[in-house]
Amino acid sequence: MTHAGPYVDVETALAGTPFAAIYYVEETASTNDDAAELLDSADAGGRTIVAEYQSRGAGRKGREWLAAAGTGLLFSTILPRAIAAERLWIVPFWAALCVRVALRECGVETTLQWPNDVLLGAGKIAGVLCRSTVTGPEARVACGVGINVHRWREAASAIAPSPAFCDDVATVDRRELLRAVLLEYHKALPLLERPERVTTAWEVAAGLPRRYRLAPDAAVPPFEAIAEGLDGGGGLRVRRDDGSLAIVALADARVLR
Numbered sequence: 001m002t003h004a005g006p007y008v009d010v011e012t013a014l015a016g017t018p019f020a021a022i023y024y025v026e027e028t029a030s031t032n033d034d035a036a037e038l039l040d041s042a043d044a045g046g047r048t049i050v051a052e053y054q055s056r057g058a059g060r061k062g063r064e065w066l067a068a069a070g071t072g073l074l075f076s077t078i079l080p081r082a083i084a085a086e087r088l089w090i091v092p093f094w095a096a097l098c099v100r101v102a103l104r105e106c107g108v109e110t111t112l113q114w115p116n117d118v119l120l121g122a123g124k125i126a127g128v129l130c131r132s133t134v135t136g137p138e139a140r141v142a143c144g145v146g147i148n149v150h151r152w153r154e155a156a157s158a159i160a161p162s163p164a165f166c167d168d169v170a171t172v173d174r175r176e177l178l179r180a181v182l183l184e185y186h187k188a189l190p191l192l193e194r195p196e197r198v199t200t201a202w203e204v205a206a207g208l209p210r211r212y213r214l215a216p217d218a219a220v221p222p223f224e225a226i227a228e229g230l231d232g233g234g235g236l237r238v239r240r241d242d243g244s245l246a247i248v249a250l251a252d253a254r255v256l257r
Contacts, residue, residue, distance in 0.1 A: 007050055010179045017081035018046040018187040021179075025049065027069075028057040035076035035142035036131040038238050041110035045140075046080035050178060066151040072163075073174045075145055076131075077185065082138040085191050089250065090195040090232040092116050095128045095143040100205055101196045103147070107170035112206040113255055114227060114236050123149075123164030146179065149174055199230045212238065213256040214248060222256060 004011045005024030014020040028034055031049045033056075037042035053069035066216040067074060083091070092115065099118055100110050105124070110118050110125060118126035126147040132139045149172055151165040166172040184189070191198050208227055214236075225238035234250040 006048075007175055007178060010175050010182070014182055014186070015045040016182070018189070019048065019077065019182040019186055021047040023049050024046060025051050027053045027055065030054055030144075031074055031131060032075035032131050032142060032144035035078055035144070036077075036133075038078060039131070039133045039140040039142060044078050047073050048062065048077040048178075048182065050075035053100055063161065064230065067146065067148065071148070071150040071152045073145070073149050073177055075178060076142045077182065078142045078146075079140070079192075080189075082140050084139055085134045086141045087192065087195055088132055088139045088141065090142050090192065090198050091132075091143060091231075092128045092130045092193060093230070093234065094188065094198050095130065095185075096126075096143065097201055097205060097231050098184040099126055099147065100144055101126065103166070103178060104179045106172045106177050107164070108166050109169075109174065112202060114206065114212070114230075115234065115250055115254075118147075120164035120168060123162060123168075125164040125166065131252070143185075147177065149177065184252045209238050209239075212236075213254045214238070215256050216248075216251070216253045224226070 004022045007024055011020055011022045028051045029052065031051050034049050045156050051074045054074050096112050096118055098114065099110060103110050108120060110120050113119050116128045117124050126145065128146045130141055131144065134140045145193055148163050148165040151167045210227055211224060212227045213222055213224050225240045227236055229237045229240050231237045231247045236248040238246050238248055240246060
């Protein structure tokens with residue numbers, strides 16, 4: 001791991017904020033794994049690990065995250081301070097909102113999809129996956145983010161459903177995008193104390209209410225429902241076609257596209 005590397009200008013731009021420590025590596029198995037090893041380190045708060053390539057990048061439920069070397073922005077950021085363990089569930093929604101703002105600043109307008117996807121049109125352009133350790137009432141958290149920046153030739157055949165890329169709508173410099181995300185983390189940090197504000201902002205960014213096709217992780221057929229909002233704990237509040245209300249737990253299903 002080398003300090004900052006090609007992202008040294010980003011580190012300079014973040015000087016004076018809690019997110020000014022950037023560590024660059026050309027290749028690693030997973031930036032989230034690297035960050036998880038540092039969560040108990042007192043001096044690791046605010047550190048971002050950014051990789052040119054991940055050999056074992058992973059999404060939710062261990063699903064593989066694929067990106068050819070040099071095509072994505074792949075990074076994990078350790079929050080600069082512990083948060084209340086009871087608010088841990090809000091962090092990935094908060095991070096997705098920050099990523100969305102940063103992409104907009106770079107000319108890419110997106111929407112959010114429960115639980116951890118950022119969409120450009122119908123295609124997934126980014127995902128968020130957090131790692132944490134909990135000690136008593138407090139949690140230390142690393143926010144892992146993968147953003148598809150440059151389209152690579154084999155992407156359509158390697159990934160299903162077909163992903164979206166920043167290149168589809170705008171020319172985006174990965175350094176500028178990382179700077180924008182980390183600056184938004186800095187601006188939005190107080191919102192981690194206000195989960196109701198994060199919830200409301202996320203629901204707007206996700207365009208709720210809207211119809212979702214949900215695939216439960218258990219052996220239950222997919223079903224369609226109107227997603228109406230987030231429930232406490234990160235579950236999705238949905239209204240089935242028969243008019244009944246249900247809560248889909250954060251760990252129990254995914255949205256099909």
